[in-house]
Amino acid sequence: AADALGRVLAEAIVSTRTLPPADVSAMDGYALRAADAASARADAEVELAIAYEIAAGGGAPRALRPGEAARIFTGAPLPPGADAVVPQEEVSASAAAVRLRAPVAVGDSVRSAGEDVRVGDPVLAAGDVVGPAQLGMLAALGRSQVAVHRRPCVAILSGGDELVEPDGSIEGGRIVSSNSYTIAAQCREAGAEPTYLGIARDRPEALEALLRAGLHADVLVSSAGVSVGDHDYVRPVLEKLGCRLAFWGVHMKPGYPLVFGSFEPERGPLVFGLPGNPVSAMVTFELFVRPVLRKMSGRSAWFRPAVDAVLDEPLRKKPGRTHFVRVSLERRPDGFHARSTGNQSSGVLRSMVEAHGLLVFAAEASELAAGARVRVQVLDPALFEAAEPA
Amino acid sequence: AADALGRVLAEAIVSTRTLPPADVSAMDGYALRAADAASARADAEVELAIAYEIAAGGGAPRALRPGEAARIFTGAPLPPGADAVVPQEEVSASAAAVRLRAPVAVGDSVRSAGEDVRVGDPVLAAGDVVGPAQLGMLAALGRSQVAVHRRPCVAILSGGDELVEPDGSIEGGRIVSSNSYTIAAQCREAGAEPTYLGIARDRPEALEALLRAGLHADVLVSSAGVSVGDHDYVRPVLEKLGCRLAFWGVHMKPGYPLVFGSFEPERGPLVFGLPGNPVSAMVTFELFVRPVLRKMSGRSAWFRPAVDAVLDEPLRKKPGRTHFVRVSLERRPDGFHARSTGNQSSGVLRSMVEAHGLLVFAAEASELAAGARVRVQVLDPALFEAAEPA
Numbered sequence: 001a002a003d004a005l006g007r008v009l010a011e012a013i014v015s016t017r018t019l020p021p022a023d024v025s026a027m028d029g030y031a032l033r034a035a036d037a038a039s040a041r042a043d044a045e046v047e048l049a050i051a052y053e054i055a056a057g058g059g060a061p062r063a064l065r066p067g068e069a070a071r072i073f074t075g076a077p078l079p080p081g082a083d084a085v086v087p088q089e090e091v092s093a094s095a096a097a098v099r100l101r102a103p104v105a106v107g108d109s110v111r112s113a114g115e116d117v118r119v120g121d122p123v124l125a126a127g128d129v130v131g132p133a134q135l136g137m138l139a140a141l142g143r144s145q146v147a148v149h150r151r152p153c154v155a156i157l158s159g160g161d162e163l164v165e166p167d168g169s170i171e172g173g174r175i176v177s178s179n180s181y182t183i184a185a186q187c188r189e190a191g192a193e194p195t196y197l198g199i200a201r202d203r204p205e206a207l208e209a210l211l212r213a214g215l216h217a218d219v220l221v222s223s224a225g226v227s228v229g230d231h232d233y234v235r236p237v238l239e240k241l242g243c244r245l246a247f248w249g250v251h252m253k254p255g256y257p258l259v260f261g262s263f264e265p266e267r268g269p270l271v272f273g274l275p276g277n278p279v280s281a282m283v284t285f286e287l288f289v290r291p292v293l294r295k296m297s298g299r300s301a302w303f304r305p306a307v308d309a310v311l312d313e314p315l316r317k318k319p320g321r322t323h324f325v326r327v328s329l330e331r332r333p334d335g336f337h338a339r340s341t342g343n344q345s346s347g348v349l350r351s352m353v354e355a356h357g358l359l360v361f362a363a364e365a366s367e368l369a370a371g372a373r374v375r376v377q378v379l380d381p382a383l384f385e386a387a388e389p390a
Numbered sequence: 391a392a393d394a395l396g397r398v399l400a401e402a403i404v405s406t407r408t409l410p411p412a413d414v415s416a417m418d419g420y421a422l423r424a425a426d427a428a429s430a431r432a433d434a435e436v437e438l439a440i441a442y443e444i445a446a447g448g449g450a451p452r453a454l455r456p457g458e459a460a461r462i463f464t465g466a467p468l469p470p471g472a473d474a475v476v477p478q479e480e481v482s483a484s485a486a487a488v489r490l491r492a493p494v495a496v497g498d499s500v501r502s503a504g505e506d507v508r509v510g511d512p513v514l515a516a517g518d519v520v521g522p523a524q525l526g527m528l529a530a531l532g533r534s535q536v537a538v539h540r541r542p543c544v545a546i547l548s549g550g551d552e553l554v555e556p557d558g559s560i561e562g563g564r565i566v567s568s569n570s571y572t573i574a575a576q577c578r579e580a581g582a583e584p585t586y587l588g589i590a591r592d593r594p595e596a597l598e599a600l601l602r603a604g605l606h607a608d609v610l611v612s613s614a615g616v617s618v619g620d621h622d623y624v625r626p627v628l629e630k631l632g633c634r635l636a637f638w639g640v641h642m643k644p645g646y647p648l649v650f651g652s653f654e655p656e657r658g659p660l661v662f663g664l665p666g667n668p669v670s671a672m673v674t675f676e677l678f679v680r681p682v683l684r685k686m687s688g689r690s691a692w693f694r695p696a697v698d699a700v701l702d703e704p705l706r707k708k709p710g711r712t713h714f715v716r717v718s719l720e721r722r723p724d725g726f727h728a729r730s731t732g733n734q735s736s737g738v739l740r741s742m743v744e745a746h747g748l749l750v751f752a753a754e755a756s757e758l759a760a761g762a763r764v765r766v767q768v769l770d771p772a773l774f775e776a777a778e779p780a
Contacts, residue, residue, distance in 0.1 A: 001556070005575045020737060021563050059562065075552065075666065075737075077563045116738045124743070129772060132579065133742035136572035136668055139556045140565070140739060162465065166391070166529045172449065173411050173467050175530070182526035185395045189522065276465065278526055291779070301772055306780030347410060347465075348506045349530060352523035353514070360780060377780045381771055382519060382691055389681070390696030390750060390767045 001138045004130045006191070007148035008298035013124040015117040017141050022077040025054075027109045030069040030091060030098045031082035034108070040100040047099050054079060069098050078110060085109035117141075127300055149298030151193040154289075155214030155269070156183050158223045159200040159207055159234070160276065178349070179223040179274070179281045186285050190293040192219070204233045211241060218296060220269040221289060224257070224276035234259065234273055243271050251321045251363060254280035254346035258288065277346035283324050283358065286379065304377045305384075307357070309336035315361060315368040322363040326355035327376060329383055338376055356380045391528045394520045396581070397538035398688035403514040405507040407531050412467040415444075417499045420459040420481065420488045421472035424498070430490040437489050444469060459488050468500060475499035507531075517690055539688030541583040544679075545604030545659070546573050548613045549590040549597055549624070550666065568739070569613040569664070569671045576675050580683040582609070594623045601631060608686060610659040611679060614647070614666035624649065624663055633661050641711045641753060644670035644736035648678065667736035673714050673748065676769065694767045695774075697747070699726035705751060705758040712753040716745035717766060719773060728766055746770045 025031060032048055040046040052061055053071035060079030064070055069086075070079050078085070084104045092099045117123055123141070124134055130148065138146055163177040164170060177199050187194035197214050200207040200222075214220040224234065235245065238261055245261040252258075257280075259273030272289050274281040291302035309329060317323050327338040341354040357376040361368060368374060378384075415421060422438055430436040442451055443461035450469030454460055459476075460469050468475070474494045482489045507513055513531070514524055520538065528536055553567040554560060567589050577584040587604055590597040590612075604610040614624065625635065628651055635651040642648075647670075649663030662679050664671040681692040699719060707713050717728040731744040747766040751758060758764060768774075 002571060002574060005578060017560070019565070019739075021560065021565065024563075024737075026735070026737070075565075111735060111737050115733060115735060116740055123740070131770065132572040132575035133672060133739060133745070135575045136568040136672070137739050137743050139568040139571040140668070142556050142560070142566060144556045166532050166534045170407070170411065170532070173414075175409070175411065175465075176532060178526040178529040181392060181529040182522045184392060185522035185525045188395060278530070282523060282526070287779075301775035301777050303776040303779045305774035305776055343505060345416070345501060345505060347414075347416070347501050349409075349523060349527050350506055350513070353527050355523070375780050378774070380521065381774075384695035384768070384771075384774060385691035386693040386695055387691055389677075389693045390765050 001135060001144050001146050004138070004146050004148050005132075005135060007130050007151075009124055009126050009128045009130060009134075009146065010149050010298060011147040012122060012126045013138065013141070013143065013146070015119055015121040015123050015141055018114045018118045019116040019140060020075075020111055020113055022113050024075050024077050024111050025072045025085045025109065026074065026111045027085055027087040028073050029085050029087040029109060030093070031064065031072045031078050031085050032069040032104065033064065033066060033082060034084040034104050034106045036067060037084075037086070037100045037102075037104040040103050042101045045099045045101055047097050049097055050093070050095065083107065083110070127298060129299070151191055152218040152293050152296040153216070154187045154192045154194045154219045154221055154293070155197055155217035156180050156187070156194055156221050157197040157200055157210045157214060158276075159202070160224065161202045163199045165199070178278055179276065182278065182282050183221055183223065183274070183285055186282065186290065187293065190290045191297045191299070192293045204237050207234065208237050208241065211237060215241070215263075215268045217269045219289065219292065220271045221274060221285070222272070223274040223281045238271060238273075242268065250284075252287075253317075253321045253323045255284040255287070255324075256280075256321070258284045260288065275346070278349040279326070279346045279352055282352050286358070286377075287324070304357075304379060306375055306377050307336050309338040309359075309374055309376050310334070311359070311368055311370060311372045311374045312337050312339045314370045315340065315359075317361060317366060319364050319366045323361035325359040325361050326351040327357055327359045328354055329356040329376060329378070331383075336376070338374055356383050391525060391534050391536050394528070394536050394538050395522075395525060397520050399514055399516050399518045399520060399524075400537040400539050400688060402512060402516050403528065403531070403533065403536070405509055405511040405513050405531055408504045408508045409506040409530055410465075410501055410503055412503050414465050414467050414501050415462045415475045415499060416464065416501045417475055417477040418463050419475050419477040419499060420483070421454065421462040421468050421475050422459040422494065423454065423456060423472060424474040424494050424496040426457060427474075427476070427490045427492075427494040430493050432491045435489045435491055437487050439487055440483070440485065473497065473500070517688060519689070539686075541581055542608040542683050542686040543606070544577045544582045544584045544609045544611055544683070545587055545607035546570050546577070546584055546611050547587040547590055547600045547604060548666075549592070550614065551592045553589045555589070568668055569666065572668065572672050573611055573613065573664070573675055576672065576680065577683065580680045581687045581689070582683045594627050597624065598627050598631070601627060605631070605653075605658045607659045609679065609682065610661045611664060611675070612662070613664040613671045628661060628663075632658065640674075642677075643707075643711045643713045645674040645677070645714075646670075646711070648674045650678065665736070668739040669716070669736040669742055672742050676748070676767075677714070694769065696765055696767050697726050699728040699749075699764055699766050700724070701749070701758055701760060701762045701764045702727050702729045704760045705730065705749075707751060707756060709754050709756045713751035715749040715751050716741040717747055717749045718744055719746040719766060719768070721773075726766070728764055746773050
């Protein structure tokens, strides 16, 4: 079950145990019958004989008789006959006897059987994410196996004659196919399992061969080389393989040339053709692919957290497309403040490196004034972490 | 470098490349000399001869001459002589010539060499957490190896004769040593590498043998069996091994019987002796061990995010200890609302399973009224995720 950390339960967990399994002591002290201590006062102490000690994990040798107490430790089962515990700090005791200065009520310092869970209690629900407490509960119930949603498999490929792997030569203006790295990392962070298929060279047969290798996956993500246009044969190759394209082109910036298609159910994956520019690829993954992967993973929250922020500088754009402006966020006493990460060209990966979030700049708007309230989708979960304790 | 996802950089990264490596086209269209298009108007089009096409990853066969244009695709290098690109949507063109309806400015639709980064630019700082964008940048720079802080090693053990592993028999009131599962999971979530040493039986030699096995670690975390008290020899055994105990007992609830000690530098780990009750173990890990692991991992944010919330029910306690009340949080239009997860006994793991956070109930306070503003440390990062897009 330890491997289930961070996964989503695919089954409801009903308790098969009662925990604690018996009435147990909540303190180190002395188990007794509350009735025996009823008259105890500071000036009229009650003395009880210590009959035995309850060893850890052990039981009582016999029932406690009236007038007797038993030495007991936190978590040990109450002996038959006892109905309360008095903490050791509240008594004076020798090896043979314990002296009480005050009465004790039935149930004092006792954790009742089933206080945590009882047989038949629903404990975890299908769809719950398994965190440390859930794992601990599964362990406590003896569940070493548990059904979880599988991680969606994502096949990743990039395409373009100008692309090389990170250790390749960049002579002649070649560039590294960095998109496959960002996309694989985005998959991992979304809880999916990426497989990298490689770089398809600019020939339809090369692209088709790689696409075929990805048809087993749940989701296929390609990122174009930066040189598409007339060279673009992604669409015909996808259609040849049986993929029905649902849309091509989204009125957003960055990321306009986004392609989405799908196969007949059970016949092939969902297909996302991301633009080749590094920022466009990352942003379209965020907005379109990540929620799909979260849904496939069984999660109910598919989207990033969003915060309201004060915009610290004016922004302008042409109306027509929704812009997703990469911004840094700073937490101040009056809330978050947002500022553009600089050059918003879709080739400037640095604008993503420095971004805490994406500011949504509405399609028909052309201006956001300094001081405007804006909505920012938070990409960097560390934004919420604190340098000081609460 | 892909393995660096989620790790903390131990070195600053300075760019060894200029990206883009040359002036490149930002669009599919035609490269030209802006001066040639200066007079173009809708009623006085300018025609330029198409001299050649720039292939993906290829170069120009020769410099562009006055009066010429070159077919070019997004990301391809501008030919010598060209200083602007006109997008294909804005012109009419045949295979031989392109006709312009409007002037073009120098630099239009061109991404300048070094627009993203230049040789010598500082790109990432030591201490930065490696996310997808950082990985993409490292790949783009050809860095397939990068120095990161190592994950702290945490050795985990539990102690108590009543404890069994999850697949063990619970006959006779034995209980599963679930703490080792929650603690290992908490270590993983904090970015540390847990090693499980096992259950020490209630004999000093057994405990000493396990503790010795953990002396190689950066941090040693033990959780007592629930039966300590007179059986407690953790302190003497630790001291025998050379551990100096710094404190024993913290005025908090849950978690009073927390122990912290350390060895001479380089001679042994930091040692946390957590209480045995499941909730006490989890909460003291959160408050004391997790920040240490975050610091050891090179992170600057050691603590959980905190939110302000409205308390939806009154809470009472005796003054004297700070209580960390397990609460569920609900986001409403006026902000977060907090409610206790029920029975706050430190044995009720369910109170943690259902908790989104820990409400800090100050030591000297005895009452929090319904409607009070409270501060909650958020344990469940999913709390911030959204069911709907921003």
